[in-house]
Amino acid sequence: MGFDPHEPEQRSQLKDALTAADITVGExxxxYFSMTGSAGEYEVQAYLQGLISLPVIQRDLLALACNEMIAEKPPLHAPYADQMKGTGPSGPSSGR
Known part of the structure; x- marks a missing residue:
């Protein structure tokens, strides 16, 4: 197995996605493991820290696992005033 020049960038973008989506390495x-990933949790942690290299198929499984978890998260959005339940301009509303 030779050096893959794209691995550092793939690792970096995976770390950024995990951080942005608030996904832990354990999650x-x-x-990833449930999708037939073969690296152990410590190996995944070491990979994310740049201490070890993983084969392309394992890196792609990590990316797939991350992307699926991101897709399952509810989208973040700013609420409109009528979406604010139980509050009004002067505080909680009564009988609404």
């Missing part, structure tokens, strides 16, 4: 590993 990622559990999903």
């Amino acid at each position: 990622l590993w559990l999903r």
Whole structure:
């Protein structure tokens, strides 16, 4: 197995996605493992820290696991005034 020049960037973008989606390494590993991932949780942690390399198929499984978890999260959005239940301009509403 030779050096893959794209691995550092793939690792970096995976770490960024995990951080942005608030996904822990443990959560990622559990999903990845359930998808036939073969690296252990410590190996995934070491990979994310840049200490070890993983084969392309394992890196792609980690990306797939991360992307599926992101897709399952509810989208973040700013609420409109009529979506604010139980509050009005002067505080909680009564009988609404």
